[in-house]
Amino acid sequence: MTSTSPAIEAKGLRRRYGSTRAGGFTAVRGLDLTVRRGELFALLGTNGAGKTSTMELIEGLARPTAGTVRVLGHDPYRERAALRPRIGIMLQEGGFPGDLTVAETVAGWAGLASAPRPAAQALDLVGLGERAAVRVKQLSGGEKRRLDLAVALVGRPEVLFLDEPSTGLDPQARAAVWQLVRELCAEGTTILLTTHYLEEAEQLADRLAIMHQGRVVTSGTVAEVIADRPGRISFELPEQPATSLLPLPGAEVGFSGRKVSVRTTELQRTLTELLTWAAAQDVTLHGLDARSATLEEAFLAIAADAGPPEPADEPAAPARRRGLIGANR
Template sequence: MTRTPSAPPAVEAHGLRRRYGNARGDGFTAVRGLDLTVAPGELFALLGTNGAGKTSTMELIEGLARPTAGTVRVLGHDPYRERAAIRPRIGIMLQEGGFPGDLTVLETVEGWARSSSTPRPAAEALELVGLGDRARVRVKQLSGGEKRRLDLAVALIGRPEVLFLDEPSTGLDPQARAAVWQLVRELRAEGTAILLTTHYLEEAEELADRLAIMHRGRVVTSGTVAEVIAERPARISFDLPEQPGSPALLPLPDAEVAFAGRRVTVHTGELQRTLTALLGWAAEQQLALPGLDARSATLEEAFLAIAAEPEPAGDAEGGSEPATPTPAPTRTRRLIGARR
């Protein structure tokens, strides 16, 4: 199913806040003014460090808790106040299902199917997640990865229009993970809106149409994977020529340079432009650049840079107002000189 810009959002949150504690000011604000939208047929990945507020955010959007402030709408309804209206239309895969261990896999799925008005057949749900041959096995006899696939089968039993996936790949081997990813792609193609949390950055890169990275209760950056990565500088590294008296390098555009012995690392916001200038200079000087390596930033680098950001001044855990984002450092032009 192709997403259409005019379609109303499947999930929409504005100014979402969640505070734990009492009215006297004690406590902790876990979610601080969060905005996000997920369109029908879109997969949105919510990333963040431990304690960033992902789980609190998911519980608010799923209707498991009431927000302290802000609004949430899922399929046009308040998921907390109008839970009966949206429950048959959503699927939730929690980090741990907690199913009774003495029930068989099939009995577990059939039990959940009875709570849905339009369930898919239990056997079909099990085949979707690769558990068809484990239908008669008791839940307590499943491996950790099989239990995760059972969690997913239960989330899919009602043919959800919106699917919440909380760490869906935890405990899966590479083959099972690839199968789950393919199933998720198929669900998205059929028009299911999917909100995913994951600690596997590769999973977000592989599946997400858009993503957001949370830190200290706020969305620090969001967009497509390419847009988020583009906010980080690319990297070029190489070794300086060994011969003494080698000429100084020309200025490199929009670049920051670091030395570690003869090894040079260049960070730049204009990878192609900087690399072209560097290679042009090397050709003119008839110099080789041993160990030359050039690459764009990665999602992991963007994530780790955000995780390392200190808490802004005056932004204690009980604070109520969003802090002004810290501007990105200005990149400067520098000369690279040959080190004798």
Template sequence: MTDTSHPAPVIEAADLHRRYGPSGAAGFDAVRGLDLTVHRGELFALLGTNGAGKTSTMELLEGLAAPTGGRVRVLGRDPHRERAAVRPRIGIMLQEGGFPGDLTVAETCRGWAGLTSGARPVDEALDLVAMRERRNVRVKQLSGGERRRLDLAVALLGRPEVLFLDEPSTGLDPEARAAVWRLVRRLCDEGTTVLLTTHYLEEAEELADRLAIMHGGRIVADGTVAEVSARRPSRITFELPERSGPYGSLGLPPLAGAEVAADGRRITVRTPDLQTTLTEVLGWAAHHGVRLGALDARSASLEDAFLAIAAEAAAAPEPIGSTR
């Protein structure tokens, strides 16, 4: 289990900003006052729609660019100014590795290992991502999913303490995706700290200890998957039998804190307290001898929360002075 009481976060950002172009309307603020902490052995997922600022944030944390403002530390050091000290201790999987197509998988890994301090054996890295049997295949002959697995193998060559994964599952089939998930979780269990961006919300639900949702260069929601999902109401749906007559005539009792909507015989109840409301609905149905058809009760999903939070953030007015 992740020890989130660790006194020194492995990744820390405070009031982080990144601006492209000049000041004023001619420039663009991709990251606007972001605060973030990630602890050792934790898997933190950074979510957001396209253009939310995820990749710009990742590049600042990886040390690939200097922030316009604010402070960032990885393993206690500035990853941009102290890159020589930080780089050997981190692994980076970019959205596109860009490896030469004419090299084989093994040649690519050997070349990268030659630039990596304390690199693990090439075949060991390829075994981690189930690519050893493809070691003599040229990169240009790999499928999209195989290229992503090669990208991950290269990121793991240096036995990183911190692993940055930018859209790691893109192009993977379900079996390969599940295998990557198992590998990433194992790395975390062994103490590796992982920060990933992903468009696959089920990936964040499966892997993340904590997550943040970005919009417009800011974090608009963060917490565990359960905490973020709980911001949206649970839902109960059912259909009334034809013999029951109109919904209103049945006298469904008031449900504290819930919203009830009827579309013919189909009823939807949204509630902040799923167990209590469902108990009341089932008790009412039993009392009236009503059988509820197509009954479905479920807590809000991360997808529900993500879509709602993104919509709310998009509708909110831009704060005065947001352009730096």
């Protein structure tokens, strides 16, 4: 695999649960996905969109019903022995034995890697160095999430899968994890992230894809994904305006007394026209606020436009997301 080839590439990926006769369900429906080397790619989706099923296929924990997937040039299911030493996986819940200490847990997984970080270093990276002698069962929920991340990092992975990494973390711990993720990307680690925190994707992702009903419905940078969503301008005028007062063609203008709200897909142009008009009229726009659409707004609009969700993609909780499956297995 060359340095310019994708770290992750899926083509026509499909996954079906059960047979057609038995009323099975297709969770992933012809998905195409490319993740470049060294980038952080966020995979988002509505409930039952197929994110977990897709992640399982890319991680090599399930065989595709159809299509192909390659991670670092390898089929992750058929060539898992060659790929495992080069990847790390942070599951939704590690399920480590509660009676082991934190240090023993990380050291155990380090023993399975070909060139691991020292366990103490992995714990320091996630802020658990001072908790090394504590038993896993005595950790808080947020500390257990950081232990999951330490295990995923112990093998120095080239590709890192992060499944809801900041769930259960307080704001300070979440900020520390975000900073660590940025540093890993800067060092060249490729990261595929799933998260329900849209702010997390907005802050971290180089690119992202949003899934609905087993398909990717939009992808690109955050700016590209939200580009077609309207921005918002709000302000208050000294006097109640006439509804035809503001010359903002192409924008949606609403009035509530002296308060004015504007929605526009051309935020800069509309704001320029508004400020030019205000200067010419010698009018002060009190409380002027202008902002682009957010990823959350784009996500909710996509979910609404795509129609109601189909049945969930997992008929039962899969063993892969919970249990003793860690990094560099």
